Amino acid sequence: MFRNVLSSQSRRNTARIYLQCYRFAQTEASGSFAFDNSPILHVVKCKMDQRAQVEAQITDDMTQADTKRLMKALSETEQLSVAWKKWVETRQCLRDTDALLHDPDPSMRSMAEEEHTSLTSQLSDLVNTTFPHLLVPPSTTSHLSAMMELKAGVGGSESALFLSELMRMYLRLAQSKGWKASVIASNETENGGVKDSIMEIQGECAYDMLKWESGVHRVQRVPATESSGRVHTSTVAIVVLPLAEEDPRASEGDDELFKMDDVRIEVMRSRGAGGQHVNKTESAVRLTHVPTGITVSMQDERSQHQNKRRAFQVLRARLMDRKLSQQVVDRRDARRNLVRSADRSEKIRTYNFAQDRVTDHRIGLSLKNLESVLEGDALQDILDALAEKHRDDLLQDALEAPPLS
């Protein structure tokens, strides 16, 4: 339902594709049909041509490694190939039916009309649902949980108050999604606000859904503490990090993301003689990942071990985040909107209390009823819209990918 709010950039892209497709359609045989102009068919056809070439390469005297490589390439387009065959068959049936639409026999004509409607709807499904679904690569991060780092920005204590409201919003959303959410660090201010916090949200697709929350959230309202009734603008910066399932035995060992030797572990305070002499709780820990300079301090837990575990979790999430961002950049050669929306200093959303409105600036979506966003329900709508835009972008990507390269 939010398809109409695609950015102008992506509308331009769509237009370009339609143009390419139009040229393609000109080269096809006549007797054409509305679907035949769909750009997606061109892409699927190209992929099928590639597939045919791969199939032609397989011979009996190939090495096992080569066969395996080719079979793997084939298996990637297997489902698409099945759908394509269905398309070709159905399209042919439609052509055959077309001829009967003008049959002199009225009963034959009526049968043909029924048949025509049914075939058209099947073709429409293939073009609008099946092909897009098969062309967009499945998410490689759907199994990841999320870690959210929230930091109060401009606006002082008002910003800290808003941060605590955002935390509550995410906890509510997590509850309704059946995710397990916990606050693993929070630095509270004296008037009930939170200066910064880290939340862990565990559950299927938690990262994929929440990653759109990365960026600057802006609140516009009259702060409770403001006597003159003036509207203030404050901000909260959020970074959503991917959180891999923790392997309890590997928590201290090397990891695919870092080498233990590269991590400096420091305890924060002196304990005097320590040991039996002192029973103060001194559990603060700081990690430094030397190659990247990332540091993580953790003091919210009551033991060294727990703080260290938490700190490693955060470090791992930050390194994983770097890795994923790098993959996105590599894959898309720093092209257009997705990379740009990953910029964390960008203002992504405004919560305007005076107008009872929440606007997501990336998709130009404005929702009335701010309360419902903060309660988590309408936040879900925003996240759905963002996810849909992402799917559209990925499809655009697949359609734009240069064929046979």
Next chain:
Amino acid sequence: MPRCDPKHLLNTLSIVLGNEAAKQELKWMQQAIHPKSVTLQDMVARRVRGEPLQYILGTQPFGPLTLFTRPPVLIPRPETEHWSLTLADRLRPSPQKPISLLDLCTGSACIPLLLCHLSPPGSINACGVDISQDAISLARDNAAHCRIPLPEESSTPSTAESPLRNTFLPLLADIRSPDFLNSASLRRRLPFDVITSNPPYIPRADYDRLSPSVKDYEDIRALLGDPDPEIPSNNGLTFYHDIAKLLPDLLADDGLVAVEVGEGQAADVRWIFEQEGGLVDTEIWTDPWEKERVVLGHKKPQGSSKA
């Protein structure tokens, strides 16, 4: 009207603990407030009087475990947590090669329970000895809480189907008594592959200057290194001499000893273990605060000449 709003409580705590520690501790108290008889206000009042946070909260995390804490039994320290985790990594016993472990002056049983918890089922049979009845009953409660069962008595035949488990046996005994080795429960478990201990090691002069939250609340028998009134100063090392003397009877050939020591005691304890206990390949481990904290040693393997 009693002042019980969190802000006031925070201010009260801050005066004693400083602002940052007060914020943390108040949060932990709020999280621990489940037993309905306790109010946040009472907790803060106790803390302000100097009672250790761990007794007020009733628990202390120790590695992945949560242990009960009850006065006057010694509260598990972060240094002990650190070296126990390191030791677990070093020992790595297996059900194919299970080990027996004796923890002297076991207190809350934090060391043997952590080792049992971190080792695969059926790889450790541990025993913890303490002179204090309070410690032994706390050790028993902690073992139950950590789901580490008592060993099955030899009268019950162990069947092939009985699941593999690590076990922990708390024993009330005085390791300094001449009868210690004659205790039947201990006798039939001799010798042990590993001996661990965090014995009292604070010298008398230090003890007199300890913070009230330690001295007024935790058992002097868990802290004071030289308990004999007639030998008031032995640098806090009395228990290490006693443990060294027990080693020939307690420790299996090739066995390992690991003991926690106080600030500045590591070199002396290493000397005591080598000279009086006949240990070889001794090591000293440093804690995260860069104090020498643990002394380890091995019994000479069988066949070597006796000391």
